[in-house]
Amino acid sequence: xxxxxxxxxxxxxxxxxxxxxxxxxxxxxxxxxxxxxxxxxxxxxxxxxxxxxxxxxxxxxxxxxxxxxxxxxxxxxxxxxxxxxxxxxxxxxxxxxxxxxxxxxxxxxxxxxxxxxxxxxxxxxxxxxxxxxxxxxxxxxxxxxxxxxxxxxxxxxxxxxxxxxxxxxxxxxxxxxxxxxxxxxxxxxxxxxxxxxxxxxxxxxxxxxxxxxxxxxxxxxxxxxxxxxxxxxxxxxxxxxxxxxxxxxxxxxxxxxxxxxxxxxxxxxxxxxxxxxxxxxxxxxx
Amino acid sequence: xxxxxxxxxxxxxxxxxxxxxxxxxxxxxxxxxxxxxxxxxxxxxxxxxxxxxxxxxxxxxxxxxxxxxxxxxxxxxxxxxxxxxxxxxxxxxxxxxxxxxxxxxxxxxxxxxxxxxxxxxxxxxxxxxxxxxxxxxxxxxxxxxxxxxxxxxxxxxxxxxxxxxxxxxxxxxxxxxxxxxxxxxxxxxxxxxxxxxxxxxxxxxxxxxxxxxxxxxxxxxxxxxxxxxxxxxxxxxxxxxxxxxxxxxxxxxxxxxxxxxxxxxxxxxxxxxxxxxxxxxxxxxxxxxxxxxxxxxxxxxxxxxxxxxxxxxxxx
Numbered sequence: 001x002x003x004x005x006x007x008x009x010x011x012x013x014x015x016x017x018x019x020x021x022x023x024x025x026x027x028x029x030x031x032x033x034x035x036x037x038x039x040x041x042x043x044x045x046x047x048x049x050x051x052x053x054x055x056x057x058x059x060x061x062x063x064x065x066x067x068x069x070x071x072x073x074x075x076x077x078x079x080x081x082x083x084x085x086x087x088x089x090x091x092x093x094x095x096x097x098x099x100x101x102x103x104x105x106x107x108x109x110x111x112x113x114x115x116x117x118x119x120x121x122x123x124x125x126x127x128x129x130x131x132x133x134x135x136x137x138x139x140x141x142x143x144x145x146x147x148x149x150x151x152x153x154x155x156x157x158x159x160x161x162x163x164x165x166x167x168x169x170x171x172x173x174x175x176x177x178x179x180x181x182x183x184x185x186x187x188x189x190x191x192x193x194x195x196x197x198x199x200x201x202x203x204x205x206x207x208x209x210x211x212x213x214x215x216x217x218x219x220x221x222x223x224x225x226x227x228x229x230x231x232x233x234x235x236x237x238x239x240x241x242x243x244x245x246x247x248x249x250x251x252x253x254x255x256x257x258x259x260x261x262x263x264x265x266x267x268x269x270x271x272x273x274x275x276x277x278x279x280x281x282x283x284x285x286x
Numbered sequence: 287x288x289x290x291x292x293x294x295x296x297x298x299x300x301x302x303x304x305x306x307x308x309x310x311x312x313x314x315x316x317x318x319x320x321x322x323x324x325x326x327x328x329x330x331x332x333x334x335x336x337x338x339x340x341x342x343x344x345x346x347x348x349x350x351x352x353x354x355x356x357x358x359x360x361x362x363x364x365x366x367x368x369x370x371x372x373x374x375x376x377x378x379x380x381x382x383x384x385x386x387x388x389x390x391x392x393x394x395x396x397x398x399x400x401x402x403x404x405x406x407x408x409x410x411x412x413x414x415x416x417x418x419x420x421x422x423x424x425x426x427x428x429x430x431x432x433x434x435x436x437x438x439x440x441x442x443x444x445x446x447x448x449x450x451x452x453x454x455x456x457x458x459x460x461x462x463x464x465x466x467x468x469x470x471x472x473x474x475x476x477x478x479x480x481x482x483x484x485x486x487x488x489x490x491x492x493x494x495x496x497x498x499x500x501x502x503x504x505x506x507x508x509x510x511x512x513x514x515x516x517x518x519x520x521x522x523x524x525x526x527x528x529x530x531x532x533x534x535x536x537x538x539x540x541x542x543x544x545x546x547x548x549x550x551x552x553x554x555x556x557x558x559x560x561x562x563x564x565x566x567x568x569x570x571x572x573x574x575x576x577x578x579x580x581x582x583x584x585x586x587x588x589x590x591x592x593x594x595x596x597x598x599x600x601x602x
Contacts, residue, residue, distance in 0.1 A: 008414045010478045011407065011445030015398035018365065024395045032383075105383075113425075114379045118440060121343050121373035122396040123365045281345040 021124050025132025030139055033102050042101070043140070046094035050148035053087045057152055061159040084153070084171045085247055091149060092182055092239075095141045102140060103190030104203035106133045107279070112198055120281040130191065130275055137187040145183065149175035174246035182239055185264050188271035195278040211236050228254025231263075238263035296321040297448060297480040298342070302351030305334075305341050312337045313504045315351065322497030324474045326512075327484040328591060329501035335484040336376060338501065339450050342482075343373055356447055356480075369398055372441030372479070376452040378433055382426035386412055389425055390440050397444035404443075411443045412436075415469060431462035438469065448480045449473060455490055470494055492587040500594045507594035512587065523563065527551040528576035537569050551578075 016024075034040050059065055060075050067073070110116050119129055153172045157165035165172065190207055197203040214233045221230030231237050231253040238260040241251035245260075253260055298320040305313040313334045327335045340346055342355050344364035353360040358367035381389055387408050394404035412421040415435040420428070425436060434454065441449055454470065455463045471494055474481050485491050491498060492512065500508040527534065530551045538545055542558035557565075563580065570577050 006414050006416075008411065008442055008473060008476065008478075009445065010447075011399060011403070013403055014400060015369070016395070016400055018369075018398070021396065021398065024392065027395075028388075028392050109381055109383060113382050114375070114377055115381045117345070117375050118373070118379050118393060119396060120345065121368060121371065121375075122393070123369045123398065124396060125365070281340070281343075 018123055022128035022132035023135065025119070025124070025129060026135040026139065029106060029133060029136040032105075033136070033140065039101060043098065043144075046098060046144045047148065049087060049090035049094070050144060050152065053083075053090075053148075053152045054155060056083070057155050057159065080156075080168065081171065081247060081249065084175070085244070085249060087152065088149065088175065088178065088243060088247075089240075091145045092179070095145050095179075095182065096186060098140055098144070099137055099186045099190050100204050100207055103137060103187075103207070104194050104197070104200040106136060107191055107194040107275075108198040108200070108203065111195065111278070116279065117281045126276070126279050126281075130279065133191055134187045137190070138183055141183045141186075142179075146176050146179035149179060170246060170248050174243055178239075178243035178246055181242065181264060185235070185239070185268055188268045188275070192271035192274040192278075195275050222254075231255050232259060233263075235263065235267060296354075297323075297325060297356060298482065299354040300351070301353065303341070303348050303353050304350045305337060305346050306349040307337070307346065311349075311504060313341065316506055318499060318506060318509055320497055320499065320509075322480075322495070322511075322513075323477065324481040324483065324495040324497070326491035326495035326498040327482060327501065328486070328488065328491055328498055328587075329507070330595070331486065333501040334504040335486075335501055336452055337504075339373075339452055339482070339484055342450070343371065344368065369444075370447040372444065372446035372449045374437045374441040374449070374451045374454055376456060376484075379437060380425040380428075380433060383424060385422050385424055386417055386428070386436055386439070387421040389436065390443050393440040394443040397446075399444055407443050407445070408439075411439045414442070415439045416465060430457045431459065434458060434462070434466065438466070442473070446479055448482060450482045450484075452484045453486070454483070455485070455487060467493060488587050488591055498587065498590070500591060502595060508590060510587070510590050515587075515590070521557040521559075521561075522582070523555050523557060523566070524579075524581045525553045525555065525566070525577065526579040527553070528578050531573065531575050534570065534573050534575045537573065538566075541565060541569070 034043075060079075063073050066075065110119065116129075120126065124132070150172060153165075153168075153175055157168075189210065190203075193203050193206050193210075197206055215236055218230035218233035218237075221233070222228055223230075231241075232255070234253070237253050241253040241255075241257055241260040242264065244251045245257040251257060251260070296319045298318070300316040300318045303313060303316040304311060316338070327338065329335050337346065341348065342353060342360065344360060344367070348360070355367055356370055358364075358370070360367065381392075384392070387405075390411060391401075391404045391408040394407055395401060399407065409418075409421065412418055415438050417432060417435050417439065420432060425433065428436065434457065438451075438454065441451070449470075451470065455466050458466060467490060470481060470483070473479055474494060481494065483491060483494055496511070496513040498508075498510045498512055499506060500510070528551065530547070530549065535545060535547055535553070538553075538555060541561055543561070544556040544558075545553060546555070547553045557563075563582070566580065567577070569575075
């Protein structure tokens, strides 16, 4: 065991660069998330759809095995777009659940006992603090979504050879842009909720509520007005429509895709505004 | 990036600093140059002490005027400045789910220390503030006194050049208060960090600081060099004789004393360098003069503070 003298002295050693300092916030929050074995196990399970996808791509190019299973040798030619669309949703769902589990305590833990002034009394500002917290979700969600997605896309392109990737570039684009958009929207929304709702289960409930209760409300508006205007409130449908449009597939929303993009953008901007309102280095007494 | 050495600039320089919150002026036209190693920030509740600290940390933008801390401009070099400041806020400030060492290490890394030195210094600092045995306990389980010490540890861990302490003895029992004051005095005496201590407790400020800035209604009511006051206090004497005695007064003048004599036999005098009370007794004995009362005049911080509070217009 180290023996420490009861003394204090100035620090005169090397300092880390200011630009990447916000990643300290990220590092500690990620470590905190993985401190739970249950979460670690769940996180590993979240990769299952992608692993199955990889396996499927491999098997679909193994003619002998396909013959043994009684499946057509050109199964991927038939299934390509459908397979990638299904895989996308099976990647996005666990990502949403990971965000639901991790995000409620990201900001609220610092606000609960007034720790924010201690962060902001150091050489990081509010923007970097939020960036650091957002990076937590980006780091956790990226591997199971767009990184695995592009890996599977790349494997398929490798097996197919020729100009397959060029003919199907929209799939790769949908995986990259679709998942990144999803990560940004869900991160900002969940951080805003974490900033305003300090009780974890309540924060999770609000996040679910925004997706499902607003969707039901939007559905009711659609029913009453006989239009699709209610889809503006349906975040899930807006996300799905944006991604399906990128795949070149029909969208579930009756609105033009630009409205779905608008829904996602307004949600993100509103979330940023809410975070900005709440994150102060001091209590605002009104 | 290597930490730079302390510049010779005053610790704090305020130039017409005005801060408004919600359209209301909280700090008004503060001008001061404070070179002291330990600066006290005094004032009644609501005087603007905490607002001044937070402004110096960059939490509130000045409405007008400017400030420099350790030679860094508040407006242009806020981030660089904060790397050199250790801030201990008045209220509870911690992350309940973290252990003390984890928390202090996080704060050290945020100030720029690489991971390994941050951990090393987190351990050292927690031992220094007396929390060595409790460093693996979660902060949520700490008592008020321990939380105060953790706040001090996180403010110290990165070896700041300026330590800002906002009511550090708040909520502490007498032994814990004594320990806190000893620690701050130790940091001051090591001479490695300037201290800016905000408190409404005159005794704490008098004990620890060599310079005091008194705020009232957001204005500077007085700036006082406590060290100079202490030196002056050592030579200021009030004397009362049994009867007025001109010879005694004349001899005192010969000794080099500055003198003010009252008809009743009372006199106030300032002893010159190298003279002390014993010389007065010797003189009185030689001239056979009876001294009824002798007192070292103490113009205490309390007197200075009360005078500053009585002045309705503020002003230095």
